[in-house]
Amino acid sequence: MIRLTDKPFDPGAELTAFSRGRSETGAVASFLGLARGEAGAATALELEIYPEFTSARIEAFVETARTRFNLHDAAVVHRVGAIAPGEAIVLVLTAAAHRREAFEACDFLMDYLKSRAPLWKKEHGPAGLRWIEPTSRDLADAARWD
Numbered sequence: 001m002i003r004l005t006d007k008p009f010d011p012g013a014e015l016t017a018f019s020r021g022r023s024e025t026g027a028v029a030s031f032l033g034l035a036r037g038e039a040g041a042a043t044a045l046e047l048e049i050y051p052e053f054t055s056a057r058i059e060a061f062v063e064t065a066r067t068r069f070n071l072h073d074a075a076v077v078h079r080v081g082a083i084a085p086g087e088a089i090v091l092v093l094t095a096a097a098h099r100r101e102a103f104e105a106c107d108f109l110m111d112y113l114k115s116r117a118p119l120w121k122k123e124h125g126p127a128g129l130r131w132i133e134p135t136s137r138d139l140a141d142a143a144r145w146d
Contacts, residue, residue, distance in 0.1 A: 001074075002058050004051060006081035011091050018075055018093045025072050029102035031092045031110050037085030041125045045089065045132075047080045048120040061112045069105035071096050076109065078119070108145055115142040 011032050019028050035045045062074050072095040079089050092109045096102040113119070114134060121132040134142075 027099040027102035029106040033090040
């Protein structure tokens with residue numbers, strides 16, 4: 001399941017719903033990303049997308065993770081639009097028979113979302129607007145999966 005939303009979401013409720021009824025799943029891993037205030041330098045993070053394109057690209061990468069890590073299931077909930085510091089930006093959930101696959105798949109998906117997903121980010125703050133690009137660390141983290 002991929003959900004792109006401009007509304008805040010409840011990570012606990014998402015995790016509970018994702019985990020429900022999984023009698024053959026031994027592990028569910030999660031990652032929750034939050035918007036940082038950057039010590040007052042950021043008053044909002046804004047994410048722009050092309051909905052159908054972004055959703056399709058993320059879904060294709062989730063399918064790669066399903067196969068590569070033998071997942072039972074995976075979900076990505078990603079905010080778009082304006083996000084205040086402290087609010088949830090992204091939730092990645094993975095379910096597998098064993099913990100290692102669930103953890104690795106979650107890490108793999110976050111590396112993709114940080115560096116390769118078609119999401120355009122800009123930060124608003126007292127100094128004005130600035131576009132955010134993947135860092136060299138983000139790119140190196142993603143490259144380790146190639």
